[in-house]
Amino acid sequence: MSGSSNAATARPTLADLPLRPELVGEEPYGAPQLEVAVQLNVNENPYPPGPEVVADIAAAVATVAGRLNRYPDRDAWALREDLARYLGHGLTADQVWAANGSNEVMLQVLQAFGGPGRSALSFAPTYSMYPEYARDTHTRWLTAPRRADFTIDPQEAVAAVKEHAPDVVFVTSPNNPTGTAVALETLADICAAAPGVVVVDEAYVEFARTGTPSALALLPDFPRLAVSRTMSKAFAFAGGRLGYLAAAPAFVDALRIVRLPYHLSAVTQAVARVALAHADEMLAHVDLLRTERDQLATWLSEQGLEVAASDANFCLFGRFADRHRVWQALLDRDVLIRETGPDGWLRVSVGTHEEMATFTSALRQILDDPEISARKDAAR
Structure with missing residues (x-):
């Protein structure tokens, strides 16, 4: 009895477990989740869905709630039809795949095409999760x-691939x-x-400057190309967790082989639709956020910073x-940004006009500190 009680309350450390x-x-991966007034660290759209969208989401959830005793459509066919229509380029549902964020899409790609004895290549600096996907699938990571x-x-990229x-x-385009x-x-x-296979990660493509083409235009010419996107950023749908990919039907079928059964809940599918x-x-706020981004970049340059x-x-x-x-000095002023990328660089998400004003005011105070200003000049 005493042994059973001890087992029930045991709290081993990671070192006590047979970890790989x-x-x-x-x-564990993740940006700091801190309660601060201005959160500009995870590239979210700062504008929440409007009342009409919220009402329709609530109605959709209410509709599926009465069927939650049943499994969802494991292939999310209706959602994939909607995604194909949104993407255009003549795509059909069998050329689109959806998953729990683009993170799961990328992991499925490596489950299907990577693995032991295989490798994945990207161009650094780039998204910091890629090497973790590779690690988790026993895929050799190269940059x-x-x-x-x-x-x-382009010449160096082709040389690296060869x-x-x-x-x-x-x-990744635009790159993170x-x-x-x-x-x-x-x-x-x-x-x-x-x-x-080649995967072009277009998580931020809706924010690209006018005239920036999408890799979707290349799909007819390259049967091993896939283009991934997410609804987390421009769509203001980060909490919905919906990523997707466009590719040849055979590429999509490869991901269907490795996907977990019923990986997208009925609620996720309904609210994404x-x-x-x-x-x-x-x-609706994408153009506004583009303008704020460009104004922010100009302001940062005017402070003598590289952007x-x-x-x-x-x-x-x-x-x-x-x-x-x-x-840390920004955090002390209730502004959270991201300490990521190459040494010496910081990343700030574009927020509302008011959030940007708070950020620039705080950073100006910090840059006015003679010691930090001297350190900034020394880093060049």
Whole structure:
């Protein structure tokens, strides 16, 4: 009896558990979740859905609630039809896949095309979750460098693809954490050189400057290309957790093989369809956020800071000899941004006009500190 009681209350540490060797010492991924007045660290759309959308979401949830004793459509066919219509480019439902955020989409890609003895390549700096997807699927992770301005040199990219012959290539456009878009010609060159599959991650594409083309235009020419997106950013739907991918039907079928049964709940499917039905309203603030982004980039440059050209809803800026000190000083002023990207750089999401005013006022105070200003100059 006493042994049973002890077992029920045992609290082992990670060191006491037979963790996979490559996970020893690792920390769970995630940006800090802190209660502060101005949260500009995870690239959310700061404008919530309007009352009409909220009412329709509530009605949709009420409708499916009466059927929650039944499993949802495991292939989310109606949702995929709606996503295909939203994307355009002549896409049909069998060319679209949906999952629990683009994170799950990427993990499924590596489950299907990566794995032991296989490799994935991307261009650094880029999204910090990619190597974790690779680790979790036993896929060897490789990177090739971007230029100093964070663009991708097409010749060097092709050379890296030919040298490493990766099974999966991830290209993020616009890139996270830099905001840099990749030229369509460069993407085509990478697709032509890649022996495996290529995934262009367009999580922030709705924020791209006018005239920036989407890799969706390349799908007819490259059967091993996939273009992934998310509803978390421009769609103001981060809490809905819906990511998706467009590709050839066979590519989608490969992801269906590895997906968990019923991976998208009936509630998720229903509310995502409501959001897509209200796409114009959900995306109504995108132009405003673009304007705020461009104004923010100009202001940061005027403070003597380096700013990466951004087609996303954030700006990467620096460089600081001690970026953590600047990050902490902002947090002390109730402003939370992200300490990520190359050493010396910080990333700030674009918020409302009022949030941007609070951020710029706080940062101006910090930059006026002679010691921090000297450290900023020393980092150049």
